[in-house]
Amino acid sequence: MVKVVPNEAQEEAITTIEGPVLISAGPGTGKTATLVNRYANMVTNHGINPENILMATFTEKAAKEIVTRISSLIPDFDLNDVYIGTFHSICLRIVRDNLAFIPNLKKSFTLMDDFDQKYFIYQNFNYGFGKQPHFNALPFGNRGIWDKSSILADFLNGLAEEQINPSELLMDTDPQIVALGEAKLFYDELLEKNNRLDFATIQATAFELLNNNSEVLAEYQSLFQYMMIDEYQDTNAIQERLIFLLSKTKNICVVGDDDQSMYRFRGATIRNILEFTSKFPTETCKEITLTTNYRSAPEIIGFYNKWMTDYSEEFFDWDKFRIEKHIVPSEDKNYKSLTPPVLKVYGDTLEKWAERVRDFLLRLMENGDITNYNQVAFLFRSVSNNNAKFLANYLEENGIPIYSPRSKMFFERAEIKAVIGIMLHLFSDYEEKILEDDAEWFHDMVKYYESCLDISFEIMDEDSDLEEWVSYRMKELSNLKGNTDYAFTRLLYQLFTFDYFKEIIDTDLSSGVADQRAIRNLAILTNIFAKFESIERVEVISSEKKVNTLNKLFRTYFRFLMQGGIEEYQDESEYAPSGCVSFMTIHQSKGMEFPIVITDSLYDIPRKDNTTLLNEVYNQYSDRNNFEPEDEIKYFDFWRRYYVAFSRAEDLLVLTTPIKETGQSQAPSKSFSTAWNEIADYHEKNWSFEEFNFKPVKSSNLKQSYAFTSDISKYERCSIEYKIFRELGFSEIRIGSTLFGSLVHQTIEDVHDAILRNETESIETNLENWFENNYQGLALSEHSYLAPNSKAAAMRYVKNYFENSREMWENIRESEVRLSYPMKDFILNGCIDMLKGKGDTVEIVDFKTGDKPTSMTDEMLQSYEKQLQVYAHLVEEKYGVEVSKMKLYYLSEADNPIISFDKDVKKIEEMMVEFADVVHKIEANDYSTRTSDPSHCAECDLRYYCKRSSPIK
Structure with a gap:
């Protein structure tokens, strides 16, 4: 935690109000507290109206935290008309407030999330996009239609966020680039016809509104006298343009850490923060660097400092593409323990590794070193990786609860399988046909539906009332002539009256998040069915369209959802759910901290980002060109990703992996090998953690x-x-x-x-x-x-x-x-x-x-x-x-x-x-x-x- 009294660098950041400011804030250096105190200083001591300050955050949760903390510092803080939120939410507000000036958008437009957008593209893939003259030139490879729809969504988002004029692409000599132009023009027509926006076009629509309407722009330029932009290293090109378009005063304060830039795959560019000072006349932009870390033990800080310097030198040179800094521990963290705060835990096989990790966690709990499993967080590149899933299942089977909402386990949960099994069984004639489908591409789905039916039959065997209801509906739907007066979601609510589901719905919400998982999943499932009914316009089940509708649901919709993965419930009101070890992606952990961090994915290697076609378009048709050396980008991104992971740890950092010495997925990979060899081995000595004071995870305390x-x-x-x-x-x-x-x-x-x-x-x-x-x-x-x-x-x-x-x-x-x-x-x-x-x-x-x-x-x-x-x-x-x-x-x-x-x-x-x-x-x-x-x-x-x-x- 940041000290109550700001240090010298923080104080300078808080009190520097006028003109452009770059605050380079390393991990654990009190960035959020500095931002909150700067905002409070502007309002309380300088009389600046809150509505004249635009504060953009990276996530809605970060915005909530900042509002909560500001309102505790400023008595009677007026939240009306304040602009504190993500770029997307601020742009959406600007769009909604000025719909009269946006001719192609009506009120009540639909805002599509990532899956909605891909499914929308899929619905129009063959008979819309596929009919464009050069569409087959696009580099989809030998992929299925859903993967192609996902790739196309990335292309379209990239064009929107870089504000590429698609009409210009039609004149190119490269048929792939022409195909992109055709696809974007067709997509824009689809959005207008269906009154929709996606997340990329929200920002593009806001920019076009402001850029093309001088009166509206002048209104917002007058409003936003001051700007504070958090996580500036993860902003993209259109966000930078919006900032400089909206700011007439140039009172722009950006805060970030180039070493923690991780969102290139979403269009973020590190050049925004590295070149920020050059956007202003020489020496007019103040640079302030926060380097005192109040979070981590000195040895942990030393480890990730070394990760960015000594360990990286074996593979690449940062050159000018990193702001040079050296993070130092705060004075109250300068203690020495006999047990090293950086350790490694491993096993020779997957099973041995999982067993040793379990023993490590049990020892921490049994010895009283930790009082709650939520003091431990595992960080992975992907929690849906086979190793992560194996470890999660092993720990849960051995009495250690796991909180892993992004593990793509949603469709494997018993309550979800029960619903899907019963829903399929209600259409018995269709059920029979789908189970007999021997197409290779559908084999996994047949196995899945069989497992769903097994669970549903077990539940029906134990509940005669449910069995009677299923039989009644099955006959009704089998003999259907005309229309029912219900669709799938209403059937789902009827299911909730029966014992298995009613017991879940009756869950006491004062219980922990692990105990609430089933009811939260059922809530998500109602939204999945409702969304299907909405996008496919299913109001009732009709005898005429029944088979077609069922095909769309069971052959397409569920299959695509499983491929994309559904996240389970995440509780914003808790920093980390009590009683559970958190399994998180490194991206998910951004901005968080835990007493004990265990970092896996040591099989990971630097990989080249596959955005070649978009980069060609950017180079030719936008003012964006290659900034970092293309051959080095994969190293830059890799090192930044694990810098973020290592710097989440407060008192103990553990690197862990099942050892694999050769071949594909070697673990640890060559990128980690030098660091791995220098880390103390937990298994060599009977290390004691008595000297450590593992504090509880911090309270969320977000005002709802x-x-x-x-x-x-x-x-x-x-x-x-x-x-x-x-x-x-x-x-x-x-x-x-x-x-x-x-x-x-x-x-x-x-x-x-x-x-x-x-x-x-x-x-x-x-x-x-x-x-x-x-x-x-x-x-x-x-x-x-x-x-x-x-x-x-x-x-x-x-x-x-x-x-x-x-x-x-x-x-x-x-x-x-x-x-x-x-x-x-x-x-x-x-x-x-x-x-x-x-x-x-x-x-x-x-x-x-x-x-x-x-x-x-x-x-x-x-x-x-x-x-x-x-x-x-x-x-x-x-x-x-x-x-x-x-x-x-x-x-x-x-x-x-x-x-x-x-x-x-x-x-x-x-x-x-x-x-x-x-x-x-x-x-x-x-x-x-x-x-x-x-x-x-x-x-x-x-x-x-x-x-x-x-x-x-």
Whole structure:
């Protein structure tokens, strides 16, 4: 941990506010604390408004940590309108806030994750991309269609992030480059047609918006007076362009460590940090280097210093491609122990190695050297490697729990196999055909489905009710004529009523993450089925499309998911789950620290990155050219990767491997051999760890965010529902009323935006077009449609508001007002549809699409009042104004649509206390209450689990 009083270099970084600054921060040197204190200094001592500081982090978790720590340093820290987040989240916010200026993107666009993007490409591969004239020239090799889709996704992302104009590629003489241009143009058409963005095009869209619209750019340049960019060594070309485009003042502070650059495969370039100072006039950019390490034992620091200098000299020369530095231990770490803090543990065979690792861990625990297995982290290049999987299984079989969410074991878990087996068995005629498929490419899937069926049959043998339900559904689906009234996700929720699954759903969330794995996996599985239904537009199961739909699910979708790997649940609220040894990738461990780090993957060797075609395109069609020597890049990346691994250790670093002296996957490889030979051998002496003081892993202490509508109201209505859908993230099945309300709200928001742009006269002309665009966007994103009479009713609501409520527009100040306020141990969030008023007095207006209550004692109306009272408090805190009225506007009412409330200070105080009480119940995992309103249960997906509906019906 960083000392409370900053050291000299940290103090210089904290107090240097104006002008460009490069903070080169080695591992464990207090980078985050320095950033947080610099931000607090700017706000508290220099009077800089938080909204004028853009702080970009590498991960959302890092952003949460920074917000948590800043809010503890700054009393009454105003979170409203602050820009602290990843580049992707900041760019997404800029895009959402300026959709009116982006002609090819509609509201409710779908944001695709990595798998979504690849599956989207796969869906259009043969009859879309494959029809492009030069497509067969692309270097796919002898690969399957899914691997080709993945490779194509990488190509398309690279072109987007380097902002290559695809039309220019069409004129090239190389057919491969022409093929890339054709593919990118076709892909861009697909994105526009389907109203989608992927992660690469978020940044490209934001850049194009700013670059092509001088008024929007000027607004953000005026807003972002100061910039702080974390992990600058892992930024890519478009992120650097965004930074320099947005900054007019050049008050840019970048923080990073070139030695910890690991994301070249995502487009990151080390040149951004190495050349940062050269972007400014000579000697105008201040360079500050943090080298005092408060994390690691001196011997560990000495080891990884040597790794970057002496051990690397055998293979390559860093030359100018590294900022020279020497990390030194802090004074309080200058102690000597008889047992070396850097050791090696190994075995002559895989089995012997696993046995010795187990004995090492057991000895640490039995001797009381550690009190919790989470004090130990294993770091691998890949946790899905056979060695890592073997070790994880061996340790778990011998009583040492493992936390390894990225091990690609999701589809091997019993609860997942049980669901897939039952789902396949429901379609008995299809099941028979798929098991008889003897195609070589499908052999592994047949074996997998057989193992799923074995588990499902065992469960059915023990539960006659489940067996009866399966038999009932099997006959229904076998004799299906026409359509069912359900799809796969609804079947899944019916399964949850039976003993095997109900026992999992009943899991107490106060238990450890290892005990929660099954319920968390079921939550992920509901989202997998829901996503399939969305992307393949499966609303019901029809006799006409049944076989085709099942083929897409069992032959394609599941197979591709297994190839790509599904990550299991990762708990952000815990730094490392209690009671478990963490198995992590080295990339995953970035920014973390553990008392004991055990580094494996010593079979690893420097490998050349296979991005030759993209590099050719970059060299010819962008201002990016080869920076580091191509022959040296594989060494640079390899050495940086293991520098990160070694520097995670606080008190004990262990290198481990099953010895393999020759042949492929030699371990340790030649790259590690010199270091390996110099490390003390744990097996030679009976080393004691009594002198070591292995502290508990640090607490996460992230402030979580809670909102009235999606948290407080939902929890108070039914805590079981809250547990399943909010806390665990099970997928809710969409219903038409959700689409209806969203459509009306979005179109009214368009009306308000036009008023705020002083374009009131254009509303009548554009109203129907806005409505239809919103409908198309929502229908695509929510995979839901309105009946013609419902759609017409929604339009009537909008027109009625436009034609009869002009007095509501008077003095409109802002629409869709985001509110955020830090409480003592959580963050309070909300959103108001409209804020209106002049001077220091405002009114809050919230629009409702439901029926107007006939009584002021209506339970829902009372809940709305609570919400508005809390919002009144947040508005007054944010704007320093007085809220005079709070209004509900019922769009279904033509004559008397408004219900008004007066602000009540006493009620606000009561609500804030009640709010905090509910949050504390949520954080205590108190899910003991459920709704008594049968009408609420009627459409709830949990009605089967709660026994509020029979699953047979």
